[in-house]
Amino acid sequence: MGVVARVVHTATGQTDAEIIARMHGDPEMFAVVFDRYYPDVHGYVSRRLGRDVADDVAAETFLVAFDGWRRYDVRQPSARPWLFGIASNLIAGHQRAEARRYRALARMDQTTTDPDSADGPADRVAGRLDAQAVRARLAAALAGIAPSDREVLLLVAWADLSCEEVARALEIPAGTVRSRLHRARTRLRAALGDTDPLATGEDIP
Known part of the structure; x- marks a missing residue:
């Protein structure tokens, strides 16, 4: 705990690239990168695959990153695209699980409870069920x-990456x-029906 506190303090205001460059003399500096991005990576993986596997995939993302930090391009000040690229590769290994998750969530639209039989104020219940139907x-x-x-x-809508950052993350042309x-x-x-809920950050549970 003391080491992490020391590192966070000395790294204040530094770019990710500067922090990773300092890892040549102090590998524990990676704790700063972890603290900066673990919540975002975990949240993204949870949206894609569900909470049950998010812990493992997010942790593996940072293990892979730590193993490969010497290959990081320090000309890129932000490590966010790099980390989400690693997470995307790991998520790809769960493609069938992700597809099953979407199909299961889609069925919610057909099994939604009648608001008249649900507990709570009718307006609140109806609003919750409407949102559930949209997510389905x-x-x-x-x-x-x-x-x-x-x-x-999803890298654009949920990870908040630009097209250029997605290109770096996936190692493909921006076009x-x-x-x-x-x-x-x-x-x-x-x-x-000609709407795009992801444009406003719509989530699925």
Whole structure:
């Protein structure tokens, strides 16, 4: 605990690249990168795969990053695209589980409880059920998008990466990212009646 506190204090205001460069003399500096990004990576993985496996995949993301930090391009000040690229590779190994998750969530729209039989004020219950139905339709729409297109879409919508950052994360041209993003958003809008809930950060449980 004392080591982490020391590192966080001495790294205040430094870029990720500066911190990683200092790891040559002090590998424990990686604790700063971990503290900065673990909550975001964990939250992203949880959205994609569910909370049950998020702990393991997020932890593995940082283990892979620590093992490969010497190959980090210190010309890039932010490690965020690098870390989300690692997380994306690990998520790809759970592609079937992700597809099952979306299909299961999509079925929620068909099994929603009648608000008249639910507990609580009717307006609150109805609002909750409306949101649940939107999320179910979103899950169904995501399940119908090609995995490579969905990857780009969710890195932009849920990981808050720019197209250029997604290109670095996935090691593909920025033009490819833009075409995949356009294709994914077009499919999403068509499936959801010309709306794009991801544009406003809509989540699925």
